[in-house]
Amino acid sequence: MTVQKKFFGELISECVAVFIIILLGDSVAAMYSLYDPSPYKTAYWGVCIVWGLSVTIAIYVTGAVSGTHANPAVTLSLALFRGFSWRKVPLYMLAQIAGGFLGAAVVYTLFAPVIDHFAAAHNLDRLHDGAAAGVFFTHPGDFVTPMHSFVVEIILTGLLVFGIFAITCEYNTMAPQANSGALIIGFLVAAIGASAGYLDGWAINPARDFGPRLFCFFAGWGASALPSPGNYWWVPIAGPLVGGVTGAGLYQTLIRPFMPRNIPVVVASSSDQSA
Structure with missing residues (x-):
């Protein structure tokens, strides 16, 4: 496989990963928001679990190709701290945003009649x-200003990337083994949403918010x-980028240096033994 073909496959993989996340995540947001009575209004944990499982499924589908950023x-945090190629960063991000856009388009195709009914009824x-x-992109919750939401996104995305770096650290003997890391990352996303999602919809991902937001701009x-x-659009972009780098930097500084390193055992050769 040529380098160009491999990279093209990685971009497709990143697009598909975010597409899956938005297809499932925005669909559960539609189920939560558009129906009365909502099947999730008294079971918000179900919404969080679906968002988390959407991430888990995306990792299982695409992880072997691109690593499922x-x-x-x-992506930015991996480039800064884990040696990911800076050359790939811009196109990875564009592919992720494209996945969000396409995912939102399919969710709209599914729920368009319900959206129209909801708008007319209210x-x-x-x-x-x-x-x-709110089906497609995030906004501040009750009593939350855009600037407070910016701080929220820094903290929540910092926690997310801190956790991802811990779960994927090769020296972390307590991390889930084999492919179960995808499930734990999904649970981490769900836990963040369950504990703080009402503050601003817990974007914690610029592509998750901006891709659907861009679709909605063109869809009416x-x-x-x-x-x-409130000119809020930049908050779910800048907040997660700052938070992700902060969380990754904290893990690399506070935890990783103290992880146990397995020292390989050197077996003496016959010539060494005879010396």
Whole structure:
């Protein structure tokens, strides 16, 4: 396989990974938001589990090809601290955003009649009221300002990438073995959502938010999507990028240097023994 073909496969893999995450994650957001009574309103943990499992499934599908970054914050952190090629970073990020865009398009195809009914039933307009926008992208929750959300995204994405670096550290003897790391990363995403998701929708991934937001801009939401009320669009991009690098840096500084290194046993040769 040529280098160019391999890299092309990696880009497809990253696009597919985010596509899977958005297809499942935004669909469960639609189930949560658009139906009354909602099957999840009194079972929010179910929403978190679906988002987490979407990440797990994406890793199992694409991990052998690209490593399943599926998140520009992870890609940037790996380039800074784990030797990932800087040459690949921009196109990885574009592929991830494209996956988010395509995933949102399919979710819209699935739920378009329900979205229209929801907007009509609540006398809402996509362009002016952002009707059902929460299905596709994030926004600050009650009592949360955009700047506070920026801090939230730094902390939550920092925790995510800190955990990913720990789970994938080759020296971490307590990390899940073989391929079970994908499941634990999914549980980490679910735990973050369950503990803090109501603050701002826990984007923790620029592609997860911006790809669907870009789709919605062209699908009738317009300024409700970009730049969004309060000019919020940049927060789920900048916050996770800063948070991811911070979390990775903390792991590399505070934990990794103290991990046990397995020292290989040197077996003496016959000439050494006879010396």
